[in-house]
Amino acid sequence: MRSAAGPAGSPLDPCVILGVAGDERVEGFGAALARAGLPPARVLDYAGFAEAPERLAALFPEGRGLLRIESPGGDPRIRRALTRLGGAEEDAAGPATRLVPDHAFQRGLAAALRLARRIVPPGVVATHDPDAVALFYDKRACHAAMAAAGVAVPRALPPSGDFEALRTAMRAAGLARVFVKPRFGSGAAGIAALSVSRDGILALSSAELVPGGGGAVLHHSHRLRRHHGAEAVALVDAILARDAHAEQWVPKAAPGGRPCDLRLLVVGGEVAHTVLRTASGPITNLDLGGRRADADGLRALAPPAAWDALREECRRFAGLFPDNLHVAFDVALTASLRRHVVFEANAFGDLIRRVRHQGLDPYEWQVARLPAWIAARRPVGLAA
Amino acid sequence: MPYENLTTFFGRPVEDFQSGMEAWDVTRVVPRLRVEYDSEDTIPSMLGEYAALPAAEATDALVIGYWQGEDTSQEIVEALVSYAGRFPNLRALFLGDIVSEENEISWINQSDLSALWPAFPHLEHVQVRGANGLILGRFEAPRLTTLILESGGLPRRVVQEALAAGAPELRHLELWLGTEDYGGDSTPDDFADLFAGRLFPKLNTLALRDCAYADDLATAVAQASVLERVATLDLSLGNLTDAGAEALLASPGVAKLSRLDLHHHFLTDATMGRLERLGPAVDLSQQQQAEEYGGEIYRSIAVSE
Numbered sequence: 001m002r003s004a005a006g007p008a009g010s011p012l013d014p015c016v017i018l019g020v021a022g023d024e025r026v027e028g029f030g031a032a033l034a035r036a037g038l039p040p041a042r043v044l045d046y047a048g049f050a051e052a053p054e055r056l057a058a059l060f061p062e063g064r065g066l067l068r069i070e071s072p073g074g075d076p077r078i079r080r081a082l083t084r085l086g087g088a089e090e091d092a093a094g095p096a097t098r099l100v101p102d103h104a105f106q107r108g109l110a111a112a113l114r115l116a117r118r119i120v121p122p123g124v125v126a127t128h129d130p131d132a133v134a135l136f137y138d139k140r141a142c143h144a145a146m147a148a149a150g151v152a153v154p155r156a157l158p159p160s161g162d163f164e165a166l167r168t169a170m171r172a173a174g175l176a177r178v179f180v181k182p183r184f185g186s187g188a189a190g191i192a193a194l195s196v197s198r199d200g201i202l203a204l205s206s207a208e209l210v211p212g213g214g215g216a217v218l219h220h221s222h223r224l225r226r227h228h229g230a231e232a233v234a235l236v237d238a239i240l241a242r243d244a245h246a247e248q249w250v251p252k253a254a255p256g257g258r259p260c261d262l263r264l265l266v267v268g269g270e271v272a273h274t275v276l277r278t279a280s281g282p283i284t285n286l287d288l289g290g291r292r293a294d295a296d297g298l299r300a301l302a303p304p305a306a307w308d309a310l311r312e313e314c315r316r317f318a319g320l321f322p323d324n325l326h327v328a329f330d331v332a333l334t335a336s337l338r339r340h341v342v343f344e345a346n347a348f349g350d351l352i353r354r355v356r357h358q359g360l361d362p363y364e365w366q367v368a369r370l371p372a373w374i375a376a377r378r379p380v381g382l383a384a
Numbered sequence: 385m386p387y388e389n390l391t392t393f394f395g396r397p398v399e400d401f402q403s404g405m406e407a408w409d410v411t412r413v414v415p416r417l418r419v420e421y422d423s424e425d426t427i428p429s430m431l432g433e434y435a436a437l438p439a440a441e442a443t444d445a446l447v448i449g450y451w452q453g454e455d456t457s458q459e460i461v462e463a464l465v466s467y468a469g470r471f472p473n474l475r476a477l478f479l480g481d482i483v484s485e486e487n488e489i490s491w492i493n494q495s496d497l498s499a500l501w502p503a504f505p506h507l508e509h510v511q512v513r514g515a516n517g518l519i520l521g522r523f524e525a526p527r528l529t530t531l532i533l534e535s536g537g538l539p540r541r542v543v544q545e546a547l548a549a550g551a552p553e554l555r556h557l558e559l560w561l562g563t564e565d566y567g568g569d570s571t572p573d574d575f576a577d578l579f580a581g582r583l584f585p586k587l588n589t590l591a592l593r594d595c596a597y598a599d600d601l602a603t604a605v606a607q608a609s610v611l612e613r614v615a616t617l618d619l620s621l622g623n624l625t626d627a628g629a630e631a632l633l634a635s636p637g638v639a640k641l642s643r644l645d646l647h648h649h650f651l652t653d654a655t656m657g658r659l660e661r662l663g664p665a666v667d668l669s670q671q672q673q674a675e676e677y678g679g680e681i682y683r684s685i686a687v688s689e
Contacts, residue, residue, distance in 0.1 A: 152422060174453040177487070197454060197491050199516070202689070226689070250421040251450065251486040257387030259485040282485060335389065335450065335486055336400050339420055 011125070011374040012066050012367065015041040016059045018049060018116055019070025020078060025351055026070060032363035046072050046112060047081040057119045064123035066374065067116065069133070071348035072109055082108035102184035103243070110134040125374045128347060129323035136327070136347040140183050140245040151317050151342050154179070154248035162240055163233045167196060169246070177249035179282075180239050188285035189220040190239055193249060194232070203232035204281060206288055207239060218242070224281065224288050249282065251335040255301055260284060261332035261343065262295055264311070265350055265362060266318035268325060268373040271311045272357045272365050273350075292354070302337045310340035317345065325366060325373060326350050386513070386534070386687070387483050390416070394445035394476040394509060401434055408439040416481060418449030427451050428463035435467040445476035445509075450486040456517055458495035468503035475506050475527075480513035480534075487514075488689050490536035490566040494518035501525055508553075515567060518542050524550035529586075532558040536594075536688045537566030543574050547583055554584040558591035560621070561601075563688045568596065572604040579608030591618035591645075594687045598649075599628030611637030618645040620667065621686035626655045632662075639663045648686045650674055 015033065019026045021043045030041055042059050049056055056067075072078050086108030113130035120126065136142050146153045157173060160166035170178060176197060182190040192205035206224050209216040218238045227235050240246075252259045258278040265273040276293040277284040284290040299307050310331055318327040328349020331342045350362045357365050390398045393414045401408065401415040403425050408415060417430045427448060434440060448460055457479060464477075477500070480492055492514025498521025501507070508529045512518065515535035520542060525531075528551040533542065538561050546559060557578075562568035575592070577583055590610065595601050602619055611617065617638065619628075629651055632638045641664040648670040651659070656668045675682045 154421065171454075174455075176452075176454040176491075195488065195491055197493070197516075200491070202488070202491075248421060251483075254387060254483060254485045257483075334421055335483065336418060336420060338400070338402075339422070341421065 010038055011371050013039050014060065014062075014065040015039075015068060016056070016065065017041045017043045017068045017070055018056070018112075019043060019045065019068070020073045020075050021045045023070075023073055023075070025073070025348075028351070028361070028363045029068060029070075029366070032361070032367045035364060036367045038367070041068065046078045046109075049116065050081040050085050050108075050112060053115055053119055056116055057121065060121050060124050062123075063121035065125075066370065067120055067124050067126040069113060069116070069126060069128040071351075079105060082112060084108065085111050102182065106134065106137050106184045109137070125377050126323075127325040129321060132321045132324050132327075133347040136345045137184055139181050139185070139344065142345055143245060143247065146317060146342055146345065149317055149320060151313055152340055153342055154250045156248075157246040159243075160240055160246060163236045166194075166236065166240060166246055170196060173248075175248050178246050179249050180236055180244050180246045182239065183243045183245050188283050188288050190218065190242070190244075191283065192227075192232075192236055192239055193282045194236060195249075201229055201232045203227045203235055204283065205235060205239075206283075207235060209235055209238055222287065224283060250332070250341045252282070252284075252332040252341075253298065253301070253335055253337050255298060258291075260293070260298060261330055262298070262310075263349060263352060264314050264329045264331055265352060266315055266327050266329070267350075267362075267366055268369045269315065269319055269322070270369075271315055272326075273352045273355045273362050275352050275355045298333060302333055306333060306338050306340060313340065313342060317342070323377070325370070326362075328352075386489065387485075389449065389483055390447060390478065390481050393447055393478055393481075396445070398447055398481075400449070401430065403430055403433060406437070408434070408437055410439045410442045410444070414445040414447060414476075415443065416447035416449045418481075419452050427460045431460070431463045431467060435470040440467075440470045442473060443471055444473050446471070446474060447478040447481050449481045451482075454493065456493040456495040457497075461495055461497055461500060465499045465503045471504070473506065474504050476509035476511075477504070477507060478511040478513075482513055488536075489514055489534065489687060490516070490562070490689050492516060496521065498523065515539060515542060515562070520545040520549070522548060526550070527553055529553050530556040530558075532556070532591075534558075534560045534687075535562050535566070535568070536560075537562035537564065537568030538570060539567050540570040540574055543570045547575070547578055551584065553586055555586050556589040556591070557584065557587060558589070558593065558618070560594040560687060561592060561596070562594055563596040563685060566688055572597065572600050575601075575604065579605055579610050581609040581613060585613075587613050589616040589618065590614045591616075591620075593618055593621045594685050595619065595622040596685050598622030598624040598685075599631075602628030603631040606631040606635035606638055608637070611635070611641065615641060616643040616645070617641050617664075618643075620645045620647045620649075622648065623672075623683040623685050624649040624651065625683065626652055629655045629659060633658055643667075648672060650683045 083105045086104035088104035157169040177195045180192045190207045192203045195202045208219050208221045210219050260278040263275050274295040276295045277290045278293050279290040314329045328346040330344040352362050396414050398416050399413040417427050493516050494514050496519040501523040508527050511532040513534040515538050644664040645667045647667045650672050659666050
């Protein structure tokens with residue numbers, strides 16, 4: 001059992017993590033607490049929370065402390081629990097690689113986080129605002145929010161139900177290359193980099209259409225492949241049918257011939273960890289062959305003003321969400337190295353391995369910044 | 385490939401000209417005009433702006449970079465021609481410094497360049513990337529020393545136009561022949577006059593790169609009298625195997641070259657060893673392995689899509 005903390009105790013005591021017990025994120029934050037000499041966090045996993053939400057309140061016996069919200073991850077048990085909470089049953093029989101629409105899962109996650117906020121005692125500070133998490137997970141809404149805030153983003157296309165509609169929208173926008181991304185999704189699963197011309201259609205994607213009983217089924221293959229012509233059309237049709245966001249494919253800087261983008265973490269309003277991801281093609285995700293590199297390599301090539309503008313813009317947008325301890329951006333310099341473009345904001349993008357900021361990993365850095373961040377927060381239940 | 389934008393061109397560093405710049409030191413850097421993703425500027429509008437600068441008159445080299453969407457280079461060519469009077473000293477032009485993250489080489493839409501030749505009679509170096517819709521026309525280029533056409537598939541018609549050029553000063557001829565999948569439908573026969581030495585009396589570098597019939601091409605060029613004229617033979621980026629290399633090894637003309645560039649090839653180690661002892665400085669880097677797929681053997685050229 002946790003020892004009782006006196007009035008002079010750390011604001012991180014008690015710390016409760018709503019997440020996935022034993023996963024890398026929870027372990028990473030736990031290790032950072034231990035290194036700071038703080039008591040271990042109690043972990044409530046999403047499935048357990050969905051079953052008996054009142055258990056969360058019981059973990060704050062003194063009515064104060066920190067609620068750390070973590071990514072629900074890809075654990076099938078938790079996916080099912082949150083999907084049910086979102087009002088749908090997930091087909092548990094399907095293979096794990098099958099790409100299914102995430103709408104119900106996202107509704108479930110948002111519902112869980114709102115519920116958690118209502119349940120915890122008013123003196124508890126939470127690391128995430130449920131509405132912001134929902135916004136960041138919705139690629140279309142997040143893009144619109146960034147655009148409205150004056151953030152440099154790719155041009156978005158209106159929603160299209162199928163390839164023909166997308167093609168028409170592209171023509172109207174004067175775009176020959178776009179990214180098509182599942183509206184709710186994470187990583188590169190289901191994303192296609194699409195090029196069209198009068199003579200051809202090319203889609204680079206890790207999604208594959210696999211013939212099945214009731215028609216072809218979309219799978220994540222963990223391998224990027226070029227799809228041409230009718231095959232590309234069918235693939236894009238399938239991605240769009242699941243509800244997708246389409247936006248201009250902005251040419252990224254490609255030093256050494258490798259297109260790259262940055263994962264940039266803002267913690268408590270300040271830019272912290274950054275890592276460069278480089279790839280042989282436009283999709284840089286590390287699980288699809290992208291490689292990590294030192295962000296300073298790109299920084300050295302770019303005009304200082306461009307680099308500063310990129311960081312400042314991420315910091316500024318994160319600042320619009322003061323109730324989120326951290327926001328992680330996917331951002332790039334353009335091919336000219338003079339401009340930047342922000343692709344996505346992530347609610348749980350702080351798992352950045354083997355990168356340190358002022359000697360600390362992302363979890364250690366958050367533990368170090370948390371007391372000041374908490375002090376500046378109004379506890380969730382005490383809103384004016 | 386090509387994956388990187390030019391850093392130098394015509395012997396000087398390349399820098400992007402940006403809308404609103406008022407000064408440009410042409411003696412120091414070569415301007416590149418390219419469209420940014422969020423800009424309303426077009427290459428023709430930027431060209432108009434650059435042409436109005438005092439620097440335009442002294443500009444001897446110009447790079448045209450990425451242009452948006454499905455546009456062809458037609459409006460750019462028209463703009464260049466309309467501003468030709470402001471560029472009386474233009475000697476080098478790169479049309480399409482576009483890398484794969486911007487647009488794949490075989491998706492770049494070029495256009496009819498016929499009007500450029502009479503508009504810019506001082507051109508010495510002309511380089512074009514992308515061959516979709518590319519037309520060179522029948523042209524006279526009295527000062528042209530370097531012609532480079534990069535593509536993933538160079539149509540035979542364009543090969544014929546290049547070889548028919550009135551370019552008596554041409555020293556460096558570089559054609560990326562590419563694959564039939566992307567419109568490259570030339571054959572060794574198309575080069576009969578060139579190989580027989582009937583064209584380009586000052587030719588020094590013959591580069592027939594990225595060729596999907598590299599063995600046949602090597603066999604044809606190995607016995608060609610044009611080798612008496614050139615110092616460098618470049619058959620790089622293609623799908624050369626030992627069969628083509630045997631023809632090169634048996635050729636007295638090849639043995640007398642000063643440089644032989646075969647990088648990106650499918651040669652065996654033993655054949656590479658023999659080529660290294662042949663005489664010319666040989667580039668044998670990027671040895672490739674054939675791939676088997678569905679019972680067929682594939683040897684891919686370096687640049688296609």
